[in-house]
Amino acid sequence: MTAKPVGGAANAAPLTPAEREQLRAKLEALSVRAESALSRKQGELKNEDADLFRDLGPTGDWAIAEAEFERDMASAAQSRGVVAQLKSAERRMQSGEYGWCEDCGAAIGFARLSASPAASRCVACQGARERPAGGSVSR
Numbered sequence: 001m002t003a004k005p006v007g008g009a010a011n012a013a014p015l016t017p018a019e020r021e022q023l024r025a026k027l028e029a030l031s032v033r034a035e036s037a038l039s040r041k042q043g044e045l046k047n048e049d050a051d052l053f054r055d056l057g058p059t060g061d062w063a064i065a066e067a068e069f070e071r072d073m074a075s076a077a078q079s080r081g082v083v084a085q086l087k088s089a090e091r092r093m094q095s096g097e098y099g100w101c102e103d104c105g106a107a108i109g110f111a112r113l114s115a116s117p118a119a120s121r122c123v124a125c126q127g128a129r130e131r132p133a134g135g136s137v138s139r
C-alpha cells in the first residue's frame with residue numbers, strides 16, 4: 001500500500017538554513033526600505049497637503065484636492081501595513097516560526113517566500129482567507 005501524507009498540500013519543502021538566511025537578509029532590506037519610504041511619505045504628506053489646500057483659494061477644486069489627499073493617505077496606510085507585516089515576519093524569524101503556515105502548519109516553501117518574504121500562510125490558506133466562502137464580501 002502507498003502511504004500518502006495526511007492533509008495533502010505537503011508539496012513545499014521546509015527552508016534550508018541557507019534559504020532561511022537569504023530570506024532573512026531580504027526581509028531586513030525590505031523593512032529598511034519600507035520604513036524609509038513611509039517616513040518620507042509622511043513628511044511629504046504634511047508639506048504637500050499644506051500647499052494643496054493653501055493654493056486652492058476660494059474657487060479651487062476641492063474635490064480634486066480631497067481625492068489626492070485620500071489617495072496619499074491610502075498609500076501611506078498601505079506602507080504602514082507593509083512595515084507591520086515585515087516586522088511580524090522578522091519576529092517569526094527570531095522565534096523560529098518563520099516559513100511555516102500560521103493556519104495549517106505546513107511549510108510555506110522557498111519559492112513563495114522569496115516572492116513575498118512576509119508571507120505567513122501557505123498558498124492554500126492565504127487563498128482561503130482572501131476568498132471567504134460565501135457571506136458578506138466587503139470589496
Ligand SMILES: [Zn+2]
Pocket residue numbers: 101102103104105106121122123124125126
Ligand atoms: Zn496553510
